[in-house]
Amino acid sequence: MVKAERVCKRFGSVEVLKGIDLEVQSGEVMCVVGPSGSGKSTFLRCVNHLEKVNAGRLWVDGQLVGYRQKGDKLYELREKEVAAQRRDIGMVFQRFNLFPHMTALENVMEAPVRVKGENAKEVRIRAGELLDRVGLGAKSGSYPAQLSGGQQQRVAIARALAMKPKLMLFDEPTSALDPELVGEVLDVMRDLARDGMTMIVVTHEMGFAREVGDSLVFMDDGVVVEKGVPLDVLTSPQHQRTKAFLSKVL
Numbered sequence: 001m002v003k004a005e006r007v008c009k010r011f012g013s014v015e016v017l018k019g020i021d022l023e024v025q026s027g028e029v030m031c032v033v034g035p036s037g038s039g040k041s042t043f044l045r046c047v048n049h050l051e052k053v054n055a056g057r058l059w060v061d062g063q064l065v066g067y068r069q070k071g072d073k074l075y076e077l078r079e080k081e082v083a084a085q086r087r088d089i090g091m092v093f094q095r096f097n098l099f100p101h102m103t104a105l106e107n108v109m110e111a112p113v114r115v116k117g118e119n120a121k122e123v124r125i126r127a128g129e130l131l132d133r134v135g136l137g138a139k140s141g142s143y144p145a146q147l148s149g150g151q152q153q154r155v156a157i158a159r160a161l162a163m164k165p166k167l168m169l170f171d172e173p174t175s176a177l178d179p180e181l182v183g184e185v186l187d188v189m190r191d192l193a194r195d196g197m198t199m200i201v202v203t204h205e206m207g208f209a210r211e212v213g214d215s216l217v218f219m220d221d222g223v224v225v226e227k228g229v230p231l232d233v234l235t236s237p238q239h240q241r242t243k244a245f246l247s248k249v250l
């Protein structure tokens, strides 16, 4: 579903991604951990082309992200084509970014109706079902300010799912939450994984990574230091840098 080949990204003279090679199979959950500034968010942003890579290639579902290949040459896609690619990828951030003037239901309905031009009646039904699925059926008429952080994040997940994505990217979805609200969001993500959604999850929740992740990637300073079965990486890391990081967070 996702393939990264020698992906490089720099901001000015600072190299933030130094040749990332990764693959995520359809239905797999890949968790990504690493110290602050190691390039985790930047990598996710490259996957849905919020950032342009400087070198290397990225594919999502067999499609080259942001470019079209003709013979040996790459041609940049137009903004409209990029937007179309991005539509198939759901992204959930640390900050929920819900529209404050819209109810939970309206937040979930917004993109399918406005961006995809889907029938509002049908979308309303689907949005209701999605809110049920994240345990918020009773809150569909509430505004973000009337919801807890955990509830807002679950609305944000429902909103991403409303676009029927083939891939979901999570960037520290629980790190802005009070500890007692983390579990409810992880539960929703666990269900999503069980239903076969392909996911890349940047997280500090090692328990989640071990239990739900099919693979665990440790990034440091713009490179993938180590990747493997989560339990293996967590219990017997092969690299000194991984050991040092884990000893701080476990």
Ligand SMILES: Nc1ncnc2c1ncn2[C@@H]1O[C@H](COP(=O)(O)OP(=O)(O)OP(=O)(O)O)[C@@H](O)[C@H]1O
Binding pocket: 011, 016, 034, 035, 036, 037, 038, 039, 040, 041, 042, 043
């Ligand atoms: N738009 C930008 N312009 C310049 N530098 C940037 C930009 N975005 C990120 N960086 C730099 O790239 C590096 C990697 O940032 P990134 O946000 O990917 O790290 P991260 O692993 O997600 O960290 P954190 O755990 O703190 O979220 C950092 O040094 C950051 O300052």
Ligand SMILES: [Mg+2]
Binding pocket: 040, 041, 042, 171
């Ligand atoms: Mg980040």
